[in-house]
Amino acid sequence: MSGLNVLDLTSNAAxxxxxxxxxxxxxxxxxxxxxxxxxxARKVPPFFDDGESGEGSSLFMxxxxxxxxxxLDLKDKRGLEVIKKLIINADILVENFRPGVMKSLSLDYESxxxxxxxxxxxxxxxxxxxxxxxxxxxxxxxxxGMGGPMINTGHPDKEPLQLANYLPSFHVGATAxxxxxxxxxxxxxxxxxxxxxxxxxxxxxxHIDRRSTALLNHQYDGTISTRPPVAGTPGSGIWPTADGGxxxxxxxxxxFPAMAKMxxxxxxxxxxxxxxxxxxAAPERLDEFSAMVILWMLEHTxxxxxxxxxxxxxxGGPINNIGELLQxxxxxxxxxxxxxxxxxxxxxxxxxxxxxMTVGDHEQDISDRxxxxxxxxNTDEILSNQLGMDQSTIESLRKAEVV
Amino acid sequence: xxxxxKPHKKLPLEGIRILDFTVVWxxxxxxxxxxxxxxxxxxxxxxxxxxxxxRGTLARPSKELVQQGGIGGYPDxxxxxxxxxxxxxxxxHARNKLSMTVDLTNPEGQEIFADLVSKSDGLIENNAIAxxxxxxxxxxxxxxxxxxxxxxxxxxxxxxxxYKSYRTFGSxxxxxxxHYSLFGYQGETPEASGTxxxxxxxxxxxxxxxxxxxxxxxxxxxxxxxxETATAENFVNQLxxxxxxxxxxxxxxxxxxNRHPVYAPQGVYPCKGEDRWISITITxxxxxxxxxxxxxxxxxxxxxDYDNVEKRRMNHDVIDKHISNWTANHDSIELMNILQNxxxxxxxxxxxxxAFEDPHLEQRNYWEELTHPEAGTYKYPGVLWKSNAIxxxxxxxxxxxxxxxxxxxxxxxxxxxxxxxxxxxxxxIGMDYDDSIQ
Numbered sequence: 080m081s082g083l084n085v086l087d088l089t090s091n092a093a094x095x096x097x098x099x100x101x102x103x104x105x106x107x108x109x110x111x112x113x114x115x116x117x118x119x120a121r122k123v124p125p126f127f128d129d130g131e132s133g134e135g136s137s138l139f140m141x142x143x144x145x146x147x148x149x150x151l152d153l154k155d156k157r158g159l160e161v162i163k164k165l166i167i168n169a170d171i172l173v174e175n176f177r178p179g180v181m182k183s184l185s186l187d188y189e190s191x192x193x194x195x196x197x198x199x200x201x202x203x204x205x206x207x208x209x210x211x212x213x214x215x216x217x218x219x220x221x222x223x224g225m226g227g228p229m230i231n232t233g234h235p236d237k238e239p240l241q242l243a244n245y246l247p248s249f250h251v252g253a254t255a256x257x258x259x260x261x262x263x264x265x266x267x268x269x270x271x272x273x274x275x276x277x278x279x280x281x282x283x284x285x286h287i288d289r290r291s292t293a294l295l296n297h298q299y300d301g302t303i304s305t306r307p308p309v310a311g312t313p314g315s316g317i318w319p320t321a322d323g324g325x326x327x328x329x330x331x332x333x334x335f336p337a338m339a340k341m342x343x344x345x346x347x348x349x350x351x352x353x354x355x356x357x358x359x360a361a362p363e364r365l366d367e368f369s370a371m372v373i374l375w376m377l378e379h380t381x382x383x384x385x386x387x388x389x390x391x392x393x394x395g396g397p398i399n400n401i402g403e404l405l406q407x408x409x410x411x412x413x414x415x416x417x418x419x420x421x422x423x424x425x426x427x428x429x430x431x432x433x434x435x436m437t438v439g440d441h442e443q444d445i446s447d448r449x450x451x452x453x454x455x456x457n458t459d460e461i462l463s464n465q466l467g468m469d470q471s472t473i474e475s476l477r478k479a480e481v482v
Numbered sequence: 483x484x485x486x487x488k489p490h491k492k493l494p495l496e497g498i499r500i501l502d503f504t505v506v507w508x509x510x511x512x513x514x515x516x517x518x519x520x521x522x523x524x525x526x527x528x529x530x531x532x533x534x535x536x537r538g539t540l541a542r543p544s545k546e547l548v549q550q551g552g553i554g555g556y557p558d559x560x561x562x563x564x565x566x567x568x569x570x571x572x573x574x575h576a577r578n579k580l581s582m583t584v585d586l587t588n589p590e591g592q593e594i595f596a597d598l599v600s601k602s603d604g605l606i607e608n609n610a611i612a613x614x615x616x617x618x619x620x621x622x623x624x625x626x627x628x629x630x631x632x633x634x635x636x637x638x639x640x641x642x643x644x645y646k647s648y649r650t651f652g653s654x655x656x657x658x659x660x661h662y663s664l665f666g667y668q669g670e671t672p673e674a675s676g677t678x679x680x681x682x683x684x685x686x687x688x689x690x691x692x693x694x695x696x697x698x699x700x701x702x703x704x705x706x707x708x709x710e711t712a713t714a715e716n717f718v719n720q721l722x723x724x725x726x727x728x729x730x731x732x733x734x735x736x737x738x739x740n741r742h743p744v745y746a747p748q749g750v751y752p753c754k755g756e757d758r759w760i761s762i763t764i765t766x767x768x769x770x771x772x773x774x775x776x777x778x779x780x781x782x783x784x785x786x787d788y789d790n791v792e793k794r795r796m797n798h799d800v801i802d803k804h805i806s807n808w809t810a811n812h813d814s815i816e817l818m819n820i821l822q823n824x825x826x827x828x829x830x831x832x833x834x835x836x837a838f839e840d841p842h843l844e845q846r847n848y849w850e851e852l853t854h855p856e857a858g859t860y861k862y863p864g865v866l867w868k869s870n871a872i873x874x875x876x877x878x879x880x881x882x883x884x885x886x887x888x889x890x891x892x893x894x895x896x897x898x899x900x901x902x903x904x905x906x907x908x909x910x911i912g913m914d915y916d917d918s919i920q
Contacts (some may be wrong), residue, residue, distance in 0.1 A: 211841050212842040218827050224830070225829035229750075234667070243661055245720075249684075250680070254866065256691055264697065265871075271871065274871075280842070286511070287508075298861065300551060302540045302834075317673045319671075327674045332539075388827075395654055396650060400734045402734060405728065427730075437706060
């Protein structure tokens with residue numbers, strides 16, 4: 080994406096994850112922030128400092144790595160003039176205001192297109208730019224519950240469960256980055272830009288977790304799905320281990336013999352009660368086999384089990400926590416976790432890139448990226464270098480709190 | 483934005499041909515997104531190899547097994563003559579794609595494959611490393627045939643490192659990289675939380691973005707590229723804030739159920755009926771005032787124990803009980819409408835029926851109908867985002883195994899009728915899996 084100019088009018092989580100991806104692959108991203116307060120994500124805990132500076136939020140630091148910050152009051156006429164000048168040279172504009180806000184700022188797609196008709200303008204919202212739910216409010220939980228497979232997440236006897244914080248937002252943000260990239264490919268070909276309307280509800284409804292398959296299947300046979308048991312087939316489940324952890328296995332029908340062998344129960348295979356997949360599907364067999372698996376699991380560590388399931392061709396993974404992940408030999412060997420130095424928060428561990436493009440012999444490192452910008456860090460630089468504004472004009476804008 | 487009078491414009495990826503070696507969900511979602519916007523995606527399959535959990539879990543499941551149901555089922559719970567053309571698991575994502583068959587395990591198949599590579603822009607795969615070695619897919623080889631080729635590889639743990647050969651579904655990879663330590667019911671162990679499959683769609687999106695980045699690289703440099711999308715690394719990136727948090731305090735957080743790190747209250751509350759729920763997130767004091775007055779209990783609305791977010795977080799358990807008692811008397815869809823009309827972020831936890839009945843999706847023409855010759859006519863989630871310039875619609879239903887063999891062998895590769903017949907005889911071309919495959 081090198082050489083592309085992105086105007087980033089997003090805040091919170093979904094929009095910033097989209098523009099972070101564009102920045103990671105080389106685009107120059109200017110983040111427009113409200114003077115004095117900035118992106119509300121700056122105030123989201125936990126903080127590397129006391130939280131007062133607006134610079135130490137881990138969420139903000141993660142999402143805005145590699146971007147530049149320009150503070151600008153878009154409600155002020157002079158602020159609007161600045162953004163309009165930046166629009167002329169932009170390839171991409173991404174925004175995640177509530178539908179209608181960009182129009183009230185005279186920055187809706189039609190107005191922007193008058194200034195630059197090759198721009199790709201991506202709008203990210205809860206429910207889309209049209210339709211009866213357009214102005215409804217959302218949160219990751221609310222939108223995952225409506226659009227995503229939350230009805231299938233969690234325990235069958237308990238309420239549906241959300242996943243790790245921010246995943247729905249980041250998924251929608253990443254999808255918006257893909258959408259933007261595809262639209263840009265077309266725009267560069269035809270010379271005409273586009274307006275992309277992407278939202279949580281529809282993105283989650285059509286994504287390929289359990290949901291989209293379940294939607295087709297519902298029409299196939301009328302099934303209304305719910306939360307499935309983890310132990311659906313003999314040997315599948317989440318098991319306690321000898322080292323005080325847990326291990327998760329899924330045993331497909333054709334791997335049962337290997338699993339039985341793995342836990343030293345190959346004698347079962349000669350017993351007619353266990354010999355066929357159909358016989359093994361009986362609930363009593365499921366319970367009996369679980370009892371045998373637990374005993375075996377409790378005698379082995381997560382690492383031992385991982386090696387054994389690999390040999391048996393059984394799908395499985397240890398339930399690790401983030402501390403264990405950071406020590407994991409695979410990620411260490413691939414040098415995935417790296418530090419970025421931040422002026423307020425110090426040296427902080429970051430995960431590496433979403434995908435690796437090895438160009439020539441140069442492996443790009445996440446540690447080469449600039450840290451998330453301080454509020455307004457690049458204001459002077461952008462106004463003077465890109466717009467040719469002189470120092471006294473910048474000072475008068477600053478005095479008026481336009482920047 | 484979709485209007486009928488939009489002029490027909492070509493889709494952005496028209497003219498891009500992608501060889502699709504993807505299986506299960508993660509890879510197929512990448513090619514689904516690219517096919518949606520005009521790429522010609524050709525699934526390269528074989529009548530002699532049935533990749534599990536792609537065109538169904540088994541090639542020929544018994545009628546009995548299919549009767550048991552599950553989300554990856556068949557029309558009318560009937561596997562039909564060719565179950566692999568009827569599986570929901572496959573038909574949902576393979577729309578707009580083409581299917582050809584070739585046996586890559588012999589030299590003749592490899593020659594056909596080389597021809598395909600020379601006439602295509604790229605290839606996307608998400609298989610175990612050994613499977614791709616057997617199929618003859620490597621950057622070294624493909625880049626020699628076509629120096630402008632874009633190869634996107636999506637094995638779970640990447641193409642190097644100690645775990646590169648691990649066979650895994652997305653859900654076990656999520657477990658290994660720490661996701662299962664980040665969601666769960668308060669005070670419970672991981673056994674209670676069930677499993678997550680969120681890495682599959684996340685990986686699919688990354689694969690599509692990676693392919694687009696590869697195309698841009700090729701245009702800028704004139705050279706092809708191999709892009710490695712280790713789905714584990716992509717997913718760990720999406721756990722980013724949790725990594726930074728650990729870096730800050732070296733603490734393992736406790737399970738927070740459905741609560742929010744900043745706002746309170748937030749939860750999933752029971753509604754009238756079986757397995758009916760509503761999610762509510764209160765993001766400020768005025769939303770709380772509104773909610774508590776709707777609930778109508780003086781103990782909530784006129785209690786200064788709850789008048790700011792810190793206090794509400796401290797008293798979250800008590801508040802949850804009050805909310806649950808109230809929601810339990812309401813229909814989840816009705817209550818969602820009432821709460822949203824009062825400016826409160828709330829949503830029914832929707833099942834399949836709720837989704838198809840939602841007026842918003844209906845009015846935005848989200849569902850699109852497609853007719854499949856062996857499965858029937860059904861509604862599919864449509865194109866995932868809308869374009870102002872192009873009224874983009876789904877073009878065709880999922881391809882039957884080998885449905886596009888004639889087009890691929892004769893039109894794209896230019897083989898004669900005689901050659902086509904010979905390839906058919908030699909086991910490359912067909913529409914049925916080998917009888918030996920269960």
